[in-house]
Amino acid sequence: MSEKKQMLLGLGFTGAYGANAKAWKSEGVNVTTYPDINADIRYAQLAEKGKFQFIFVGDFPGAIPDDNREVPSMTLEPIITATAILQQTKHIGVASTVHTQWNNPFTLARQFKGIDLMSGGRIAWNAVTGSSPKVAENFGVKLMDSRSRYESHYEFVETVQHLWATWGKDALKADKETGVFADYSQVKPVHISGKHIQANGALPIPPSPQGQPVIFHSGGSPNSIAFAGRYASAMIGEVWTIEQGIATRNALRQVAIDAGRNPDEIKFIAGLMPVVANSKREAIDRHASFMDENIVQQRAFHIGMILGISFTPEDLERPIAPELLDKVKIDRYSDPRAENVLKVAREGWTLRDIIYHSVIDYHPATLGDAKETADYLTEMFESGAADGFWILPDAYETDLKRFVEEVVPILQERGVFHEDYDGETLRENLGVPYQYGVDKRLS
Numbered sequence: 001m002s003e004k005k006q007m008l009l010g011l012g013f014t015g016a017y018g019a020n021a022k023a024w025k026s027e028g029v030n031v032t033t034y035p036d037i038n039a040d041i042r043y044a045q046l047a048e049k050g051k052f053q054f055i056f057v058g059d060f061p062g063a064i065p066d067d068n069r070e071v072p073s074m075t076l077e078p079i080i081t082a083t084a085i086l087q088q089t090k091h092i093g094v095a096s097t098v099h100t101q102w103n104n105p106f107t108l109a110r111q112f113k114g115i116d117l118m119s120g121g122r123i124a125w126n127a128v129t130g131s132s133p134k135v136a137e138n139f140g141v142k143l144m145d146s147r148s149r150y151e152s153h154y155e156f157v158e159t160v161q162h163l164w165a166t167w168g169k170d171a172l173k174a175d176k177e178t179g180v181f182a183d184y185s186q187v188k189p190v191h192i193s194g195k196h197i198q199a200n201g202a203l204p205i206p207p208s209p210q211g212q213p214v215i216f217h218s219g220g221s222p223n224s225i226a227f228a229g230r231y232a233s234a235m236i237g238e239v240w241t242i243e244q245g246i247a248t249r250n251a252l253r254q255v256a257i258d259a260g261r262n263p264d265e266i267k268f269i270a271g272l273m274p275v276v277a278n279s280k281r282e283a284i285d286r287h288a289s290f291m292d293e294n295i296v297q298q299r300a301f302h303i304g305m306i307l308g309i310s311f312t313p314e315d316l317e318r319p320i321a322p323e324l325l326d327k328v329k330i331d332r333y334s335d336p337r338a339e340n341v342l343k344v345a346r347e348g349w350t351l352r353d354i355i356y357h358s359v360i361d362y363h364p365a366t367l368g369d370a371k372e373t374a375d376y377l378t379e380m381f382e383s384g385a386a387d388g389f390w391i392l393p394d395a396y397e398t399d400l401k402r403f404v405e406e407v408v409p410i411l412q413e414r415g416v417f418h419e420d421y422d423g424e425t426l427r428e429n430l431g432v433p434y435q436y437g438v439d440k441r442l443s
């Protein structure tokens, strides 16, 4: 194990064929794999080959795209996906999203604890409230206001953690000689009577090798940071600059300190959409093949808004005049992507190519050879802007392979990413402590 601090890597499972909604049309992708769990297993095994610590399975259940050229996002179902993957892998962990607003703590606690045992301690629960009114409708409920959402979220998560520890650490005896199967005096039912959550009962499942599942959270709002810094071991986020990453990570760490935790117990995971090719031009052209003309138009308009420039259709095919760029003012109220838009524009690309750089997207993108992506990750990590990254390849079949085969070895060579898994459990591989039950420091 290296003494040097090393980054974590996770694979974002946010689409059936890749992070890009157009991945299904891409060359090298077998279009018949929707919705085939064996394809997910294959991608997970590839990420494991690349020594990724985890897979993040996002979820907006039931959301249907507006555009009939797009595949519904997300996997079959996060718990089913995790179970199938963990049965067919040995080291990688899976962080699956389940919302607290319309699910039941007992069912969730039971499912995740069961998977944790089954996998030898490799599951995490990505605990989010659920913030989409459309998703709420699928469950026949109305979205709560933000304050109630988080109030009930805290109660839900604490109830789950209590349930995870109702079966005492040494309760299981299974002793044929004494005839004692279990010491039921060590099984302590929970009695929770919260404002939103009530629970009376016990979950008779012993600890897994990591004690209990890891808690993740995905988000970036002040509410998200306040929750994750207190309860989570990792926060899946989105940041566009080193400064934004440092500020988010520090805020998260400060919440952890205020709660009496060691700040190293919470890992900030930033997103990246890497496009690895033999050259920058090739990467730009590849990424462009995933972008319809209507997206190009929308993004041209968006870039115009950010820079305060109004573009004509002809402007798409020429660079933005340097005198116009010199007049652009960026301040703390600007879109966080503004700095990168300006940086790429100053390199002299046409407006179309600026758009193909994905300067306006869900996450930053790196386009070029493997070193370009490795440099970005190394710089972000070494500046303290993230503890790790969740990687969003356009198409899993092709782009993930290049990342694993070309970027990972560079990071390992530099000593900023591990050569192999250090531990057996997800907690060990994330570098967060064993936990069983609620964290005593938080009560």
Ligand SMILES: Cc1cc2nc3c(=O)[nH]c(=O)nc-3n(C[C@H](O)[C@H](O)[C@H](O)COP(=O)(O)O)c2cc1C
Residues within 6 Å of the ligand: 057, 058, 059, 060, 097, 099, 128, 129, 130, 131, 132, 146, 218, 219, 220, 221, 222, 223, 224, 236, 237, 238, 271
């Ligand atoms: C990077 C990132 C990933 C997210 N993933 C999910 C997800 O998979 N499912 C979901 O329902 N919400 C997801 N969210 C939404 C957040 O959990 C959160 O609800 C949202 O950012 C709104 O903030 P609020 O809850 O404070 O209103 C994600 C947010 C971010 C920034």
